[in-house]
Amino acid sequence: MQYRFADRVAQAPESFLDELFRVSADPSIISFAGGLPSSALIDTEGIARAAREVMEEEPQVALQYTTTDGFLPLRQYIADRYRRRLGILATAEEIQIVNGSQQCLDLFAKLFLNTGDHVGMERPGYLGAIEAFSLYEPVIDTVPLGEDGPDLTAFEYLVKKTQVKFFYGIPNSQNPSGQTYSQEKREAIVEILEGSSTIFYEDDAFGELFFDARPRLPVKYRVPDQAVISGSFSKTVAPGMRIGWMYAPREILKKFNVVKQAADLHSNFLCQKILHRYLTTHDLDAHIRTIVAAYGQKCQLMCDLFDDLMPRLTHTRPEGGMFLMATLPPGLSSRTVFDEGVKNKVAVLPGIPFYVDGGGTDTIRLNFSSASEDQITEGMHRLSRVIAGLSGRESPPYK
């Protein structure tokens, strides 16, 4: 039978992400290609205890349907944390629970994008956002992302001339680049936004993972009505529960709630309950300090190995998060490095899917959170041999 798919998916390419999960599943391959937080740093005992308590004390409630907005005490916890960490006067009414922050990308695009509408994002930009937005058939305009944030001239053009419906960015330890916006850039962004009709969408998956533990102020702090923040417990507690949130002005959240309800009624309640119990009976800050210390060390190790073993590659120097990005020597393609890498039991992610315009062929993304330090050392040596081997086969540029 010939299926009559909608236009939005008829051309959709198969995703690269599942290929990655499969590479990650081969234990002989050291993978820097995925985006997993460290399994070893998940507080499995603490979560097990929280799960036991919820199942002992109120199993009938936790296993029943609930309201779309999410478990109120959990939303309250999230709002309180914004107040405590960043001095932002968030309220529970501005928080909607979702299935990991990826769901915010889908539902927010659904809420704002008509076919052909313009939306802005960083270049390179997060693959999951490109995939989610594309299904609403917008025009995606990109702004080059530098060491300290987006190019302001290009950003201003998108806001003032193109009047993008919203600009999507990851100001803290961006995925894929690892870059963090400077305070100056954030202030300049606020100035450009003011008086415009563009919403700033801050994906803050990594804001709690700065190696120096110093919080950076979100753009939303200065333009609360004109910005939304998506957050996630995937990197601080555990991804498998799929609990994230959207923090947005109530007028937006009211409609967001309607599309959330149509999408899946509500996020799984059992995990909301377990997570809330965990958060209120354990010291999340201490747990995050442990994660951050480990990730900081791994990131430093990876950077050092790049500098020692592959001096012809340039790479970013993240202040936090889980990723860095490297640029290959001229003539080397990231796809070739991926293919040769897998043959040699080390996987990196080609930068290509992070560029909506076919760019990024000379970039690779590396995850430093998932592998152990020994694996990072061994994997980077494997990668350096792959790069050396490929470089040796290059035609010299003067030939």
Added chain:
Amino acid sequence: MQYRFADRVAQAPESFLDELFRVSADPSIISFAGGLPSSALIDTEGIARAAREVMEEEPQVALQYTTTDGFLPLRQYIADRYRRRLGILATAEEIQIVNGSQQCLDLFAKLFLNTGDHVGMERPGYLGAIEAFSLYEPVIDTVPLGEDGPDLTAFEYLVKKTQVKFFYGIPNSQNPSGQTYSQEKREAIVEILEGSSTIFYEDDAFGELFFDARPRLPVKYRVPDQAVISGSFSKTVAPGMRIGWMYAPREILKKFNVVKQAADLHSNFLCQKILHRYLTTHDLDAHIRTIVAAYGQKCQLMCDLFDDLMPRLTHTRPEGGMFLMATLPPGLSSRTVFDEGVKNKVAVLPGIPFYVDGGGTDTIRLNFSSASEDQITEGMHRLSRVIAGLSGRESPPYK
């Protein structure tokens, strides 16, 4: 700030469902308005045991990211169950895990509906489907639903003339009506479908809840490439875990997987693991027999009370599921019955949101799974007094 919402939501009405959850939350109100399975019949001990085992044996895996398609052994279990229960040769590759079957409605519509495309459904039709489909701005064509299934002339017109992209129906114990398609109707539907370009979407949330425990053959059994089935553990195990599935031809599922990944990467893995552990260590069939026995008795009680106390109302006589529908005496409006009911501490759901054309003002939906038998008895007495009171205030028709 003036937000520039997309056309698809600018007009979206606020949902009625959250109002219902709030009514349900008032313990002094006996609510037949919601759609909750019986909390008392959730096997909390069994699920607690399964949760404990998962958290003891493989917590790092269960709490980490996983693949979009879902936990393979769970998909295998679902496929095996189709084979065992219905003799359908389903395979795990045809099963995609989702966040309760509501997510199938959203993602399937996303996969097939361009703005202005025609989609068919029953009249009355499931509210959650209307809400999910509407966001893709299709034309929704309806087919009157009778005691034994949809009107075949209207159905044939939609398939052959309108050529709806898909027809959405609930052949087993429909929500809201409680009606079940007869075997003859199913066969006639198959004949009409054959050779057409319309997909038949069977929402099978209630197929395991027939009071006589006799399985009904899905339409998909006869036209496997032209039908999909959505299923759910919400009614047989527990809704709070939000685990359902889409059973579809692989060509459809491949693209469905792409939109699922863009929507939220994957469904929560911890609950997939707990659920699978529960299913493989407990006797689901015996558990379902317990549920079905209780629901059958409650349904009978509600029907008897209607006949005894409110003989001027007509009502459906469900063979299974969780709902029945009643038609009010001439002149009575369901909205008034809802409002007066809540004042008198009994809630029923007006039929209106189940009609895309503004119909249903004289119908109410009642849930019989959630309340206890005592509550049903008391609630139906309250309802009969409300109806009697309102009828007394009616102008006699001959006046």
